[in-house]
Amino acid sequence: MPDRPIPTSYAHLVRVDDGKWARAAWLIAGLILIVAVPLAMGNGSIAPEWVGVAIQAQIFIVGAVGLMLLSGVTGQLSLGHAAFLAVGGFAAANLALDFGLPWWVVLPLAGLISALVGVLIAPFAFRLKGLYLAIVTLGLVFVIQHVLLRWTDISGGHRGTAVPMFNGFVDDPENMTPMEKAEAGFGREPWEIGGVFMGRDVQMYVVFLLVTVAACLFARNVLRTRMGRAMAAVGSGDIAASVLGIRVKWVKTAAFGLSSFYAGVAGAMWGWKQTYLTVDPPFDLHLSMEFVAMIFIGGLGTVMGAVLGAILFASGRPLAAELAELPFLRDSSLQEGDIVLFVFGATVIVFMLFEPRGLRGIWSRVKRYFTTWPVK
Amino acid sequence: MTEKLLELAGIGLSFGGIRALDAVDLNLEEGELLAIIGPNGAGKTSLFNIISGVYAPSEGQVSFRGRDITRADSRRRAELGLARTFQNLELFPLLNVVENILVGRHRHLRSGVLAGGVWFGKARGEEIRHRARVEEIIEFLEIEPYRSDAVDTLPYGIRKRVELGRALAMDPTVLLLDEPVAGMNNEETEDIARLILDIKEEFGIAQLLVEHDMGVVMDLADRITVLDYGRVIATGTPDEISHDQAVIGAYLGREGAEK
CATH class of the missing domain: 3.40.50.300 (P-loop containing nucleotide triphosphate hydrolases)
Structure with missing residues (x-):
């Protein structure tokens, strides 16, 4: 199917253009996700449980794309991603509780606060590489956990804190009654479209979908321009990059900042989904490892890989839980959590052995099959 | 003197x-x-x-x-x-041929993370202008058919040319x-010998x-x-x-x- 027009200008050449079939497919997928899925969620065709899974997938996507930029592209292996999510989550809580800021102001600010922490961590990556950097970032998870638990004004200590998601600016949020807070909160009024009512979760799905798409497009654009190429260059070697005139330290700093911005945004989304956050769980080493596994399974180096890995992980948990209902497993002494862990672990190993390019590798093989059809 | x-x-x-x-x-x-x-x-x-x-x-x-x-x-x-190539190829495997050569343009480009992520405006204009130069280099090196291939799928001789192209894209003096x-x-x-002579004579x-x-x-x-x-x-x-x-x-x- 040679459906691509011959490029006639450089403006044409720099476009992301996979041909008219791919464009049609993206359009249809987009319409399904933004129109059909919310309607199906609203009228109950999609179980509320799976609405939660979809929102979790969106949070994972934003987080995984962030880690992909840092570890998958720039080659700076980080086990500290959960720490940046925590910073974003608690920043979101406090920006709303103390300053009464609406969610659409909190979202970028939570990202920026997390990015600031990321930029401060970046100098460790100037000298440390590979596993040594991984150990430092692993330490970061414990440091941030400790600081947050002790700083009870921010985190509420072990009790945790509410994460309000206000629709608009709120005056004096500290003296509001819980009732008033709820009134100002996101999703209070259901949306009605063609007789279908959509509650808070469905509205959140729609809003997060826009955030997720924006996050993916931004990352895609970064990767096809100057800084993204510099990141990929640094990812394969400091020397070759610097010989080409790239400021390696600056690129690493930018990668840490950008990656933790994404993590901060994902943390804020996480807080809003839960409405209430504690430090641990969820923001522990286990979550960091999950993000690393997501980008590995998805396939390192591309946004699509991060997206596929994140979706697999978000939907993997309920799927593995269904697996636990199988007779021979149900009667065993295994807990549901054990089975979930086992399935994830086995999946990672299988991918490393048989498809090191990840889900993204499978995807490009499928794509090639169709673009070269009927030639094999 | x-x-x-x-x-x-x-x-x-x-x-x-x-x-x-x-x-x-x-x-x-x-x-x-x-x-x-x-x-x-x-x-x-x-x-x-x-x-x-x-x-x-x-x-x-x-x-x-x-x-x-x-x-x-x-x-x-x-x-x-100052531009250089390496004895053991140092191409960037995440990037395709065009992108590898575009890395050579790095010092002539200006857009940062934000402009790049937004794409429309500064970054797009820059990409178009510099893509033109990269296409000239691709033509000079006669590697047009490989333009959007992944570098690790290319034959050795072509990879050497891509690395040469990346160095040329810097518009070096040496x-x-x-x-x-x-x-x-x-x-x-x-x-390659002919290309080296052309680099000397055409580009000085x-x-x-x-x-x-x-x-x-x-x-x-x-x-x-x-x-x-x-x-x-x-x-x-x-x-x-x-x-x-x-x-x-x-x-x-x-x-x-x-x-």
Whole structure:
């Protein structure tokens, strides 16, 4: 199917253009996700449980794309991603509780606060590489956990804190009654479209979908321009990059900042989904490892890989839980959590052995099959 | 006296007790093609690493257009117009051919993370302008069919050309080529040799060439410097070098020189 027009200008050449079939497919997928899925969620065709899974997938996507930029592209292996999510989550809580800021102001600010922490961590990556950097970032998870638990004004200590998601600016949020807070909160009024009512979760799905798409497009654009190429260059070697005139330290700093911005945004989304956050769980080493596994399974180096890995992980948990209902497993002494862990672990190993390019590798093989059809 | 483009004076380099380079003097003039030859382990690649700022010399001075750059890092030297290729290819596997060459344009581009992520406006305009230059280079190197291929799927000879293209995309004043024809067959070697001459004649870029293929060196170089055990044992035109007793001795052994 040679459906691509011959490029006639450089403006044409720099476009992301996979041909008219791919464009049609993206359009249809987009319409399904933004129109059909919310309607199906609203009228109950999609179980509320799976609405939660979809929102979790969106949070994972934003987080995984962030880690992909840092570890998958720039080659700076980080086990500290959960720490940046925590910073974003608690920043979101406090920006709303103390300053009464609406969610659409909190979202970028939570990202920026997390990015600031990321930029401060970046100098460790100037000298440390590979596993040594991984150990430092692993330490970061414990440091941030400790600081947050002790700083009870921010985190509420072990009790945790509410994460309000206000629709608009709120005056004096500290003296509001819980009732008033709820009134100002996101999703209070259901949306009605063609007789279908959509509650808070469905509205959140729609809003997060826009955030997720924006996050993916931004990352895609970064990767096809100057800084993204510099990141990929640094990812394969400091020397070759610097010989080409790239400021390696600056690129690493930018990668840490950008990656933790994404993590901060994902943390804020996480807080809003839960409405209430504690430090641990969820923001522990286990979550960091999950993000690393997501980008590995998805396939390192591309946004699509991060997206596929994140979706697999978000939907993997309920799927593995269904697996636990199988007779021979149900009667065993295994807990549901054990089975979930086992399935994830086995999946990672299988991918490393048989498809090191990840889900993204499978995807490009499928794509090639169709673009070269009927030639094999 | 004309100002030397690139000048090395009294360069020494030691790794522990090993003396890799000793009192090396070298100069490269505008538009000149200077080859550095010598037996294995003579210090050719070390010299390249000193010129491109990967190693700092133990003693001596490197200057570029009369300016001391001994302490300048690789990035600074790249900005001054020094470009190099590597003996073992250093292409970026995450990027395709066009993108690899575009990395060479890095110092001419300005957009940061934010402008890049937004795409429309500054970044797009820049990408279009510089894509035009990259396409010229692709055409010059005759690698059009491979334009959007992943670099690790390409044949060796093509990969070498892509790396050359990436260095050319920097619009350098000096191009350092570390064994550009190593491991190539005759046809590939001839193609690269022709490209090296074209780079000199069409673009007027001064080149410093490390190469083992004597045929290529003798045919292409304006001047040749011979290194042996980290010292310069001769400098001269290809004709002078091929008759130099010290050089013949270094390559064939002392007895060879005496005969």
